[in-house]
Amino acid sequence: xxxxxxxGKRYVQPKKQPSAVAKVEKKxxxxxxxxxxxxxxxxxxxxxxxNNIAVIHKKPTPVQxxxxxxxxxxxxxxxxxxFKQASTTDYNGIYRGxxxxxxxxxxxxxxxFPLKNFHEHQINHMRAVIEHGGICFVILRFSSNExxxxxxxxxxxxxxxxMKDGGRxxxxxxxxxxxxxxxxxxxRPRIDYIKIIDYLYTF
Amino acid sequence: xxxxxxxGKRYVQPKKQPSAVAKVEKKxxxxxxxxxxxxxxxxxxxxxxxNNIAVIHKKPTPVQxxxxxxxxxxxxxxxxxxFKQASTTDYNGIYRGxxxxxxxxxxxxxxxFPLKNFHEHQINHMRAVIEHGGICFVILRFSSNExxxxxxxxxxxxxxxxMKDGGRxxxxxxxxxxxxxxxxxxxRPRIDYIKIIDYLYTF
Numbered sequence: 479x480x481x482x483x484x485x486g487k488r489y490v491q492p493k494k495q496p497s498a499v500a501k502v503e504k505k506x507x508x509x510x511x512x513x514x515x516x517x518x519x520x521x522x523x524x525x526x527x528x529n530n531i532a533v534i535h536k537k538p539t540p541v542q543x544x545x546x547x548x549x550x551x552x553x554x555x556x557x558x559x560x561f562k563q564a565s566t567t568d569y570n571g572i573y574r575g576x577x578x579x580x581x582x583x584x585x586x587x588x589x590x591f592p593l594k595n596f597h598e599h600q601i602n603h604m605r606a607v608i609e610h611g612g613i614c615f616v617i618l619r620f621s622s623n624e625x626x627x628x629x630x631x632x633x634x635x636x637x638x639x640x641m642k643d644g645g646r647x648x649x650x651x652x653x654x655x656x657x658x659x660x661x662x663x664x665x666r667p668r669i670d671y672i673k674i675i676d677y678l679y680t681f
Numbered sequence: 682x683x684x685x686x687x688x689g690k691r692y693v694q695p696k697k698q699p700s701a702v703a704k705v706e707k708k709x710x711x712x713x714x715x716x717x718x719x720x721x722x723x724x725x726x727x728x729x730x731x732n733n734i735a736v737i738h739k740k741p742t743p744v745q746x747x748x749x750x751x752x753x754x755x756x757x758x759x760x761x762x763x764f765k766q767a768s769t770t771d772y773n774g775i776y777r778g779x780x781x782x783x784x785x786x787x788x789x790x791x792x793x794f795p796l797k798n799f800h801e802h803q804i805n806h807m808r809a810v811i812e813h814g815g816i817c818f819v820i821l822r823f824s825s826n827e828x829x830x831x832x833x834x835x836x837x838x839x840x841x842x843x844m845k846d847g848g849r850x851x852x853x854x855x856x857x858x859x860x861x862x863x864x865x866x867x868x869r870p871r872i873d874y875i876k877i878i879d880y881l882y883t884f
Contacts, residue, residue: 556762572780575814611778
């Protein structure tokens with residue numbers, strides 16, 4: 479199976495020594511791979527789709543289109559548009575019949591995760607998803623040490639409410655260690671969040 | 682409860698004679714209301730959300746951004762962008778814990794629904810959703826007589842396969858009457874597709 483990377487180059491899967499390749503890949507990090515969290519999640523979702531594990535997609539960036547040119551015999555060109563704030567989370571889809579929904583965020587902080595990375599309507603959306611019986615979580619990335627955590631949205635809501643009640647505006651590292659689940663960066667898939675879901679939920 | 686319409690005007694719900702208002706609304710049609718199928722579905726989804734019935738959103742239009750201006754002290758302006766083909770359907774979300782996914786299309790034809798309204802990757806996406814146990818369907822609108830139908834994606838796939846096997850490139854009106862479910866245009870919600878889901882699926 480071939481894999482199309484976002485850089486437009488075709489990835490040719492090596493026929494021999496897959497374990498050696500896996501080792502090299504594992505040593506690579508965000509900084510030297512030049513890949514973003516979004517790239518890794520898109521690749522992970524593509525892996526899940528191609529292997530018939532789950533159907534998860536990133537939603538397109540919401541854009542308010544103001545002006546469009548329709549040149550003759552060529553594609554319409556958007557000439558003026560603005561970025562809009564998303565009203566939901568970025569990723570959703572289906573896993574084993576269940577609705578799955580998540581958001582991925584990163585911070586440069588190393589001792590806590592600032593809640594300002596989330597917007598009120600995203601929080602409201604997550605609350606609604608939980609109420610309707612969906613699986614909802616966030617993927618938190620600390621760029622300082624390149625660590626990734628899976629945090630069930632229920633806990634995020636608790637810390638959000640604490641902030642709303644006048645408490646601290648972030649989640650401490652201790653709290654993340656307590657309620658979150660480390661997501662090691664792998665080869666294929668890169669960020670195997672489904673593994674955590676299998677561990678946390680019964681189907 | 683107030684309802685924000687897409688035209689930016691605040692809708693003030695009348696305090697008296699709700700039945701009279703409902704009657705007037707019911708008589709209105711697409712042509713004289715100046716509303717699109719998308720507007721009506723967005724309103725329907727907002728109704729479902731506000732009444733805690735389901736969480737369904739339309740995905741943003743996918744756009745390939747090429748050039749962005751960052752003027753000082755004002756919002757970033759997208760100066761060059763192109764419309765991309767969607768890789769999934771337009772609407773998805775959660776209803777009673779289940780993943781729900783659909784696409785809405787309209788035609789000017791009156792005797793059949795052309796399959797060219799759908800793209801191969803949308804069909805593949807619907808097939809994957811069904812395989813993973815999701816609820817998947819299409820809403821078909823005939824603008825000639827303003828009728829709307831709910832067609833389970835399973836049937837769409839059958840007709841798509843027939844076309845792939847060299848058969849007709851459309852679904853006949855008889856076939857839509859046989860496997861589809863009429864969706865009468867209502868007041869609130871406008872297009873009550875959840876009613877059909879309750880009828881078709883057991884939870």
